[in-house]
Amino acid sequence: MFGWRWLSGLTLSLVSLLAVATGVAFIVSIASLQERPPDVPYVPTPYEVVREMLKVARVGPNDIVYDLGCGDGRIVITAIKEFRAKRGVGVDIDPQRIRESNENAQKAGVTDRVRFLQQDLFQTDIGEATVITLYLLPSVNLRLRPKLFRECRPGTRIVSHDFDMGEWEADRTLRVRGPYREHTVYYWVLPAGVAGTWRWSVSTPQGERRYALRLRQRFQKVSGEVAADGQATPITNAQLVGTHLRFTVIREIEGQKVTMRFSGQVSGDTVRGTVTIQGGPFAGKREWVAKRDPVNLEGTWRWQGGALRIDRRNGAWTATYLQGDRRTLISDFYVWGAGIYLTVENGGTVTAEGVVDGNRLTGTWDGKPWVAIRAKD
Ligand SMILES: C[S@@+](CC[C@H](N)C(=O)[O-])C[C@H]1O[C@@H](n2cnc3c(N)ncnc32)[C@H](O)[C@@H]1O
Structure with a gap:
């Protein structure tokens, strides 16, 4: 499930070491009365790798x-x-680690700018972070993934030593030579939620030309199409880095090939930026502002195979999979604008994604087309 095959032999041996050490850490933790055993044993990141992790995230004075x-x-x-x-x-x-961290901060003369907290990382409020670093395990990264999307702002940079985030592919992957082996550093920028229908219009001598951009999203991967004058064109080269969205549309206007390169910053339901047009009657660079159609995700979404209950409580989204009398709370659930993405255990891991438009949710469930309708409850 975690794509262990990609792990190199050396990384595998590290994982075995981590597994053995977890057992030892468990015993040690009971001795030191920690709130619970660590999910990952202590293995320090070599300084060469630490520096590359901070370098790839371009850590600086605002971070x-x-x-x-x-x-x-x-x-x-x-x-x-x-x-x-x-x-x-x-x-x-582990309280021992916190003691060492405080001593090291003292020696380095940085106590006024660091804080070390002895707590379970799953309970930590991480919303103010601009950069998050990790050296955990693949399964722990996957458990952490929904918390990152729930609590962190789009644009937050995340760096992980040696372990990836499953289906959330890294934006960059580096290999770094350490003192004893080669290490891998994964880097992501937390993407904004851009799924849904975005609209704008352009004044032309023939009148107002209206555009509708329909976007789907899976983590930072975006696809979709732009419709205008009854003609839909797929977007290409789509890129979403934090809140920065770019894509290209190539279409024929009045018999000429026109290439439109869109680039904008997403803020809530507005995207603001520029479009650079090559060819055709409107060539040049102009301002581009689009608004997303309002969408309501809450409710019970039913299809033949079951139902999905989506709620928003105290600002947080929750999803429950309903099958007959069985209810499964989905911990790995994401909302990206009008789009949702989830994984659920149902005799194997099932992945589903969809976009809501009015009372209709369309997408894929376990790789097959999925259409669900909001129940009137
Ligand atoms: C592999 S070490 C990485 C240490 C450091 N980040 C580095 O790269 O040098 C993992 C650390 O995570 C801590 N840890 C494991 N589970 C934790 C949890 N649930 N909450 C907080 N810390 C945890 C362990 O005590 C250990 O110190």
Whole structure:
């Protein structure tokens, strides 16, 4: 399930080491009366790799860096000392690690800009972080993934040593030579939610030309089409980096090939930027502002195979899969504008994604076409 095949032999041996050490850490943790055993044992990231992790995230004076499972505090301390980050927060469940982190911060003279918290990283409020660093395990990264999307702002940079995030592909992957082996560094920028229908219009001598852009989204991967004058054209080269959306539309206007390159910043239900047009009667660069159609995701969505209940409570989305009398709360659930994405255990892992338009949800469930209708309840 976690794509173990890609792990190199060396990484596999690290994973075995981590597994053995987890057992040891369990016993040690009982001895030190931690709130619960760590999900991952302590293995420090070599400094060469720490520096590459902070470099790929371009850590600088505006950044608040969180290391979830901070060990001896080396990542946040290096972020302050060498990358001039504004502040750093390290979280570790093991009190021994927190003691070491505080001692190291003292030695480095950075105590005024770092905080070390002894707590379970799954309970930590991470909303203020601009950069999050991780050296956990593939399964722990996957458990953390929905929390990152729930709590962090779009544009937050995330760096993980050695382990990926499953279907959320990294924006960049680096190999870094350490003292004993080659390490892998994964880097992501948390994408904004852009799924849904975006509309704008352009004044032409023939009158107002109305455009509708329908976007689907899976993490930072975006696809869709632009419709105008009854003609729909797929978008190409779509790229979503944090809140920055770009895509290209190539179509024929009045018998001429026209290439339109859109680039804008997404803020809630507005995208604002420019379109550069090559060819055709409107060539040039102009302002582009589009608004997303309002959408309501809440309710019970029914199809032949079951139903999905979506609610929003205290600002957080929840989803429950209903099958006969069985109700499964879906922990791996994401909302991206008008789009949803989830994985659920149902005799194997099932992945589903869809976009809501009015009372209709269309997408795929376990790779097959999926249409659900909102029940009138
Ligand atoms: C592999 S070490 C990484 C240490 C540090 N980030 C580094 O890269 O040098 C993982 C750390 O996560 C901590 N840890 C494991 N599970 C945790 C949890 N649920 N909450 C907080 N810390 C945890 C462990 O105590 C350990 O120090």
